[in-house]
Amino acid sequence: MKTAFERYFEDKEFIWKPGLERIKRAVEEFGGKDYPSVIVAGTNGKGSVSHLIAEALIRNGLKVGLFTSPHLFRFNERIKVNLREVETKELDRAFESVLPLIERFELTYFEASLVLALEVFRRERVDAAVFEVGLGGRLDATNVLNHQLAVLTSVSLDHTNYLGSSLSEIAREKAEVFRGAPFGVLGDVEEEVVETVRSVFDGELQLYGRDFWADGVSVSISGTSFYYMGSVPMKTSLIGEHQTVNTSVAVRASQLFFEKFFRKHFLIPREFTVKLPGRFEVLKENPPVIFDVAHNEGALKKLFETAKELRISGDVYYSGLKDKEQERNLKVVSEYLKWSCGTFYLLQIGNERAESVERLKEIAVKSGIQNVEIVDRVRVKELKKPSIITGSFYIGGLVERG
Numbered sequence: 001m002k003t004a005f006e007r008y009f010e011d012k013e014f015i016w017k018p019g020l021e022r023i024k025r026a027v028e029e030f031g032g033k034d035y036p037s038v039i040v041a042g043t044n045g046k047g048s049v050s051h052l053i054a055e056a057l058i059r060n061g062l063k064v065g066l067f068t069s070p071h072l073f074r075f076n077e078r079i080k081v082n083l084r085e086v087e088t089k090e091l092d093r094a095f096e097s098v099l100p101l102i103e104r105f106e107l108t109y110f111e112a113s114l115v116l117a118l119e120v121f122r123r124e125r126v127d128a129a130v131f132e133v134g135l136g137g138r139l140d141a142t143n144v145l146n147h148q149l150a151v152l153t154s155v156s157l158d159h160t161n162y163l164g165s166s167l168s169e170i171a172r173e174k175a176e177v178f179r180g181a182p183f184g185v186l187g188d189v190e191e192e193v194v195e196t197v198r199s200v201f202d203g204e205l206q207l208y209g210r211d212f213w214a215d216g217v218s219v220s221i222s223g224t225s226f227y228y229m230g231s232v233p234m235k236t237s238l239i240g241e242h243q244t245v246n247t248s249v250a251v252r253a254s255q256l257f258f259e260k261f262f263r264k265h266f267l268i269p270r271e272f273t274v275k276l277p278g279r280f281e282v283l284k285e286n287p288p289v290i291f292d293v294a295h296n297e298g299a300l301k302k303l304f305e306t307a308k309e310l311r312i313s314g315d316v317y318y319s320g321l322k323d324k325e326q327e328r329n330l331k332v333v334s335e336y337l338k339w340s341c342g343t344f345y346l347l348q349i350g351n352e353r354a355e356s357v358e359r360l361k362e363i364a365v366k367s368g369i370q371n372v373e374i375v376d377r378v379r380v381k382e383l384k385k386p387s388i389i390t391g392s393f394y395i396g397g398l399v400e401r402g
Contacts, residue, residue, distance in 0.1 A: 003075050004092040006115060008099070009109050019172040023141045023294070026105040026115055032145065033118060035065075035126055036254060039142055041133040041177045042153030043170070044299045045187065045246045048238055049153050050132040051083070052250030053257075055130055059269045060258055065129035065157065067114065067142070071130050072277050072293070072396045079117045083274060084205040094119040098203045110134050128257070138176035139365045149257045150181040152197065153249060154188045156298035160283035178203070184268050187249040203354040204256075214244035214253045219309055221282060228268070236272040239280040240306035245270060251387045278393065280306060283401055288312050288388045293393045295320060304336040307388060314386030317340040317378050319395045320360065321353045329391070330360070330367040342385070343371040347378070349394040 021038075040050045040211040047068055054066045064082055071077035076085040098119045098227065102112045112297045121129050131142040155171045169191045178184045178201035185206045186197055206212065214234075216227040228251060255266040264369045275281070278293035280303065290312065294303045307313075316333055320326055339342060344364055346357040357374050365371050378389055380401045389399060 001088055003088050004095045005113070006075050007062070007222045008102075009112070010093070012109075020139060020141070021109055021129075022105045023111040023198035024077055024144045025117070026101050026107060026111070027127065027144050027344045030101060030115060030118060033121070035121070035128050036257070037129045037131060037145060038151060038257055039131050039145070039147040039177050039181070040151045040153065041137045041140075041174045042151075042187070043156045043174075043296065044294075044302070045153035045249075045277060046132050046151075047241070048243065048246045049151060049187070049253070050130050051235070052238075052247055052272055053151075053254050054080070054100045054130050055274045056250060056269055057130075057258060058268055060264075060285070062127040062258075063124070064264070065117065065124065065126040066132075067117040067129065067236060068132040069110065069113070070393055072269060072393060073155055079120050079276075080207060081126060084119055090123075091106055091116065091120065094123060095317045114141045115351050119245055119343060124255045128198055128261075130249060133174075133177060133250065137174040141216075143177055147177070147181050148261055149183045149185070149253060150187060151185045151249060151253050152177065152193075153246065155190065155193045156296060165368075168192055168196060169353040172200075175200050178205075178381070180222065183260060184259060184298045185253040185256065187245055198232065207250050207366060208249055208252075212248055214248045217241050217244050219306065221285065221310060223290065232268055232270070233311070234268075234270055234272075237275050238272070239282075239310075242302045242306075246389075269378065278396060283389075283399075284383065287314070289380050289383055289387045289389070291389045291399060292394070294390050294394070295329075295392050297325060297332055300332040302327055303388070304332060308339065312386045312388070313340040313342070314388065315345060317321070317339075317345045317347060317375070317387060317389040318360070318391040319347040319357070319398070320355050320391040321351070321394075323353060326355060326360065326363050327367070330369065331361050334364070335366040337369055337371075340386075343373060344369045345378075346372065346374045346394060347398050349373075349392060351394050354392075354394070356396050359372070 066080040148205045175197045182203045214226045218225045225236045258266045283289040294300045
């Protein structure tokens with residue numbers, strides 16, 4: 001059943017409008033928030049880190065609101081309290097309350113969803129909240145709030161039509177989430193990124209690899225184990241060596257946030273159980289079928305590195321959007337298929353931003369992919385070979401899991 005929010009936006013143009021004036025005024029009129037919060041930005045990993053921070057804070061006794069995007073299956077995924085999706089009837093009540101505000105300021109879908117989350121968190125009386133940036137940082141609606149701690153997970157090329165064509169340009173956009181926050185945590189150790197963050201942020205900055213780290217990594221189909229700072233054994237249900245960085249970033253951010261703003265001793269969780277749909281999600285174990293929403297070069301590299309480490313050698317099912325760097329993406333896919341000797345299957349997703357399968361096939365052939373086929377759906381139970389389904393959040397609608 002669709003939420004009242006979704007029904008309201010059904011016949012409205014789904015666009016991103018530059019500028020923060022609308023959402024600033026709306027949030028001011030709403031009254032902002034009266035609890036400390038964390039903002040999480042990054043090209044890749046921000047969804048994982050946001051959920052891991054929420055889990056760590058919950059394990060330390062807080063009631064935590066979580067705002068993320070986009071959703072895979074239903075809108076309710078975007079707004080959670082203590083990692084539970086808020087039920088539709090509760091979202092509808094909250095939406096009725098903020099609808100006059102949404103209409104008066106002509107808020108976009110994303111801006112309105114943020115205001116809706118703020119209303120839900122106010123009704124739920126959360127102790128703290130985690131806000132995942134939707135796009136970039138500088139002009140993202142989540143950045144109009146006054147956050148107490150900022151996190152930047154990683155920076156790589158993505159959304160270049162909005163954020164810039166170089167790493168330094170994109171880093172500048174994302175680094176703006178640090179401005180105004182007294183504390184920050186950075187997972188990306190690229191010198192260019194670190195220097196960019198330091199140019200806008202004069203608060204206390206914790207760097208992965210210098211102030212905290214992960215080692216002794218062991219990856220399996222059921223999760224990832226490692227040692228936090230060389231001594232604390234830790235396990236996460238998320239799969240891949242890159243998830244040890246994400247988990248370490250989340251632990252350090254949670255500890256800093258909890259001890260600075262709640263003035264209590266932080267207990268480091270030894271195990272994280274949160275699982276995210278579409279993040280190296282195992283749909284089937286024999287043969288292994290993996291669903292991952294990787295949609296840029298950096299994310300795809302990590303996906304296939306993990307697949308190789310687990311000896312998952314098979315086919316790839318793929319689709320993507322026009323505004324993504326498909327030449328870069330399919331170069332990464334091509335390298336994996338050379339190793340796996342698998343077939344490349346293309347699917348046409350039903351979205352106005354979707355790239356056509358004909359164009360994707362053309363790029364794939366130029367990238368050196370030999371075996372290319374076009375299919376309409378992926379039926380997981382019928383797959384007889386190891387398979388990886390990836391390329392876009394929207395591809396999930398073409399996957400029959402049962």
